[in-house]
Amino acid sequence: MDLLSLETPVPVVDLDIVEANLARMQRYCDAHGIALRPHIKTHKIPALAQRQLALGARGITCQKLGEAEVMVEAGLDDILLSYPLLGAAKAARLAALAPRAKLRVAIDSAPALATVAEAARASGAEIGILVEFDSGTARTGVMTVEELLALARAARATPGLRFDGVMTYPLGPKAAAFLAEALPALKAEGMEPAIISGGGTPRAFHAHEAAPINELRVGTYIYNDRMTVAAGHATWADCALHLHVTVISRPEPHRAIIDAGSKSFAADIMPAGLQEGYGYFPDYPEAKLERLSEEHGMVDLSACARRPEIGERLRVVPNHVCPVSNLVDRIAVVQGGVFQGYWDVAARGRSI
Ligand SMILES: Cc1ncc(COP(=O)(O)O)c(C=O)c1O
Structure with missing residues (x-):
């Protein structure tokens, strides 16, 4: 079967x-003494x-x-679960996984910590617990070093839990300042973090300059997309999924x-100031x-000197490839x- 006989629409991965x-990112991490923990969400x-x-x-x-x-x-x-888990149902599922894998969970609140504690008990x-801090994104993550210390202490004091360190996403502009305050404070209480985890493909190759992390969580780098090209992380030739x-x-x-x-493309549009539209056509850039x-x-083909015919197959690099x-x-x-x-996308649709 050749590519042209595949029914469309279909994502094709090279x-x-x-x-x-993968090799480029691993080389980067090795060169900077950073452990790579890829995010499989992509x-x-x-x-x-x-x-x-x-x-x-x-x-x-x-x-x-x-x-x-x-x-x-x-x-x-x-496996690191980089997402707060809440409630008895999640605790039961986490408990079922715990004997089968080395698990760590990121938390940013006492109820999320309690869910993991319940799973460990059961x-x-x-x-392992990583306490998530906000480094400028205003998503999940504690906002102050005091909150981080309180959760780290609680993790240390809770049977079945192990305080392993801290994480943030993405590795935002406030990460270095937050860590400059948090790391000595944790050390002073004998809780020096084994893991300092940052994430995000667009600035991944600058992670070592951004903050003293020792673990990098990246997902999009495996395929790349219009956003990682726009960020300067990759070129069109590095886009593996069309x-x-x-x-x-x-x-x-x-x-x-x-x-x-919208059954095939995510609704993500490009950040303001970057290109418009939902994807890039390498063979029809305009x-x-x-x-x-x-x-x-x-x-819209208005800007195209050459225009595709009915029945012609086109390749599109999506704005954001994970969805x-x-x-x-x-x-x-x-x-x-x-x-x-x-290949089956075995973990697709797992929204719970
Ligand atoms: C917590 C966390 N870590 C890491 C990543 C990976 O980011 P990227 O796909 O930009 O590499 C994500 C992406 O959403 C994330 O939410």
């Missing part, structure tokens, strides 16, 4: 580019997680328990309609994917330019 992206495929480990990663990061369950089932056994297995689509209609000379809409309905993508993986049951894989088969 394993040669994947391999180069690919959601156990075989790719295994490849990341084979190249030298310390373990993996999962966002949702459901993702971790898929990965543990596939044999991955060193399973009899020790679970959505292959077909032009299904050309109602007007300046308009093409493709067979992929084309603009300006609107999505569920199954249609509306492409694209989440929208499909399988991806097509190529190596050496040859179609290798379809």
